[in-house]
Amino acid sequence: xxxxxxxxxxxxxxxxxxxxxxxxxxxxxxxxxxxxxxxxxxxxxxxxxxxxxxxxxxxxxxxxxxxxxxxxxxxxxxxxxxxxxxxxxxxxxxxxxxxxxxxxxxxxxxxxxxxxxxxxxxxxxxxxxxxxxxxxxxxxxxxxxxxxxxxxxxxxxxxxxxxxxxxxxxxxxxxxxxxxxxxxxxxxxxxxxxxxxxxxxxxxxxxxxxxxxxxxxxxxxxxxxxxxxxxxxxxxxxxxxxxxxxxxxxxxxxxxxxxxxxxxxxxxxxxxxxxxx
Amino acid sequence: xxxxxxxxxxxxxxxxxxxxxxxxxxxxxxxxxxxxxxxxxxxxxxxxxxxxxxxxxxxxxxxxxxxxxxxxxxxxxxxxxxxxxxxxxxxxxxxxxxxxxxxxxxxxxxxxxxxxxxxxxxxxxxxxxxxxxxxxxxxxxxxxxxxxxxxxxxxxxxxxxxxxxxxxxxxxxxxxxxxxxxxxxxxxxxxxxxxxxxxxxxxxxxxxxxxxxxxxxxxxxxxxxxxxxxxxxxxxxxxxxxxxxxxxxxxxxxxxxxxxxxxxx
Numbered sequence: 001x002x003x004x005x006x007x008x009x010x011x012x013x014x015x016x017x018x019x020x021x022x023x024x025x026x027x028x029x030x031x032x033x034x035x036x037x038x039x040x041x042x043x044x045x046x047x048x049x050x051x052x053x054x055x056x057x058x059x060x061x062x063x064x065x066x067x068x069x070x071x072x073x074x075x076x077x078x079x080x081x082x083x084x085x086x087x088x089x090x091x092x093x094x095x096x097x098x099x100x101x102x103x104x105x106x107x108x109x110x111x112x113x114x115x116x117x118x119x120x121x122x123x124x125x126x127x128x129x130x131x132x133x134x135x136x137x138x139x140x141x142x143x144x145x146x147x148x149x150x151x152x153x154x155x156x157x158x159x160x161x162x163x164x165x166x167x168x169x170x171x172x173x174x175x176x177x178x179x180x181x182x183x184x185x186x187x188x189x190x191x192x193x194x195x196x197x198x199x200x201x202x203x204x205x206x207x208x209x210x211x212x213x214x215x216x217x218x219x220x221x222x223x224x225x226x227x228x229x230x231x232x233x234x235x236x237x238x239x240x241x242x243x244x245x246x247x248x249x250x251x252x253x254x255x256x257x258x259x260x261x262x263x264x265x266x267x268x269x270x271x272x273x274x275x276x277x
Numbered sequence: 278x279x280x281x282x283x284x285x286x287x288x289x290x291x292x293x294x295x296x297x298x299x300x301x302x303x304x305x306x307x308x309x310x311x312x313x314x315x316x317x318x319x320x321x322x323x324x325x326x327x328x329x330x331x332x333x334x335x336x337x338x339x340x341x342x343x344x345x346x347x348x349x350x351x352x353x354x355x356x357x358x359x360x361x362x363x364x365x366x367x368x369x370x371x372x373x374x375x376x377x378x379x380x381x382x383x384x385x386x387x388x389x390x391x392x393x394x395x396x397x398x399x400x401x402x403x404x405x406x407x408x409x410x411x412x413x414x415x416x417x418x419x420x421x422x423x424x425x426x427x428x429x430x431x432x433x434x435x436x437x438x439x440x441x442x443x444x445x446x447x448x449x450x451x452x453x454x455x456x457x458x459x460x461x462x463x464x465x466x467x468x469x470x471x472x473x474x475x476x477x478x479x480x481x482x483x484x485x486x487x488x489x490x491x492x493x494x495x496x497x498x499x500x501x502x503x504x505x506x507x508x509x510x511x512x513x514x515x516x517x518x519x520x521x522x523x524x525x526x527x528x529x530x531x532x533x534x535x536x537x538x539x540x541x542x
Contacts, residue, residue, distance in 0.1 A: 040459045044466040050473070054327065057335050057477050064330050192312070195319045205326045
């Protein structure tokens with residue numbers, strides 16, 4: 001199967017391009033079939049709102065570092081926005097498919113399963129964007145002059161950072177999901193990942209409010225490039241030059257994860273074939 | 278209705294089954310222990326960060342807020358160890374149709390499903406949380422008064438009843454919308470807000486966390502009781518609230534069960 005990803009090069013790429021629109025349409029229809037699930041999933045993202053309530057209470061008598069009440073509101077709204085736009089369910093789908101063996105029929109199709117999965121997850125983004133649009137209005141109120149609306153350059157970086165965050169999280173979920181072919185507890189590994197991510201990505205507390213050595217360490221770990229970095233860029237806490245620099249770091253993490261994903265996937269397929277054969 | 282002794286014996290049998298299942302995986306004991314510490318640390322980090330910046334937040338000092346967190350973790354251990362496993366068992370039963378075997382047994386169905394599974398290793402989380410509580414009172418420089426401790430124990434029972442009732446309501450929903458694993462995620466994510474004293478929240482959130490999803494009754498009030506700060510009006514409110522939720526949950530469960538048609542038929 002792996003030859004379809006790289007080996008035949010151009011033909012494979014044309015093949016994926018032709019199939020992709022149809023896959024997106026399927027994903028879009030699929031999401032409408034499970035809209036209640038989508039709403040419940042959105043409601044589970046209440047942590048940023050709770051943290052927002054907490055920090056605005058703390059900032060009631062004076063700002064904390066660079067953060068006043070409005071900065072906290074903007075930060076956690078941005079968190080919510082990025083989390084909803086970039087979240088995906090890949091790790092649950094992959095572990096289930098591997099454990100139940102439903103990966104097998106997918107492997108028979110003439111397209112790499114990860115391409116198909118990426119289409120399914122991407123198709124969910126437009127409807128989510130519509131659902132979060134009220135948040136954007138509140139964000140505009142809270143951080144109006146800080147948002148990069150009149151600076152096309154910074155706006156482009158923010159959009160690229162969010163897209164990069166989506167891709168990075170997708171690949172990391174692919175890696176952990178593929179581990180299900182080797183160990184039984186892939187989902188527990190992902191749970192631990194989520195715990196570390198909650199702290200080291202700035203999801204719970206803005207990284208610059210953590211002890212300096214933690215926020216310094218976070219710059220060398222992938223977590224921050226999934227949530228903290230796009231949010232900070234979006235609400236104008238990052239200068240354009242440093243944001244551009246960090247965008248480069250994000251790309252490095254994406255490249256590294258891509259290599260790891262493909263290598264692990266090959267190894268997993270060899271094992272998976274042994275299941276059925 | 279069978280006698281109480283009969284049900285007590287049933288409970289022991291069910292617990293023994295879970296324990297037998299658990300000791301098969303002894304390695305899990307160490308794994309779960311390490312994870313318990315990890316999660317406790319994750320729970321404490323935002324609190325430490327907030328109180329590194331401020332002496333008090335919404336009228337709560339650091340050790341006082343630590344009592345709320347400790348209490349929250351105790352409840353979470355009870356939830357993860359005693360409530361969630363059983364209810365996952367029901368959800369799976371609804372989906373696969375195996376719930377029918379439980380319903381056929383000659384005992385109260387709600388009792389049977391509520392005691393179906395326990396995760397004994399969660400006792401580690403429980404002990405860790407007690408440790409946090411002890412440390413909080415060490416920081417306060419005093420032990421809770423005996424009377425306050427009694428009220429605290431009573432409110433602990435109320436909190437567990439509340440938790441369990443809310444869960445039963447969620448499971449009752451699972452009879453209608455089969456895909457409930459999302460709902461359980463939602464439940465846990467909302468419960469997570471209970472680590473903060475209710476005074477932190479204002480307006481709509483505060484109302485929701487007091488009346489609709491009574492986190493205040495589960496964590497803030499008991500913590501206030503231990504600290505000797507709970508007014509008797511609030512204690513009474515917590516007690517009646519708990520009983521009301523239990524009654525509603527039992528009623529909804531009965532109705533949901535009547536509407537349940539097996540997956541296989």
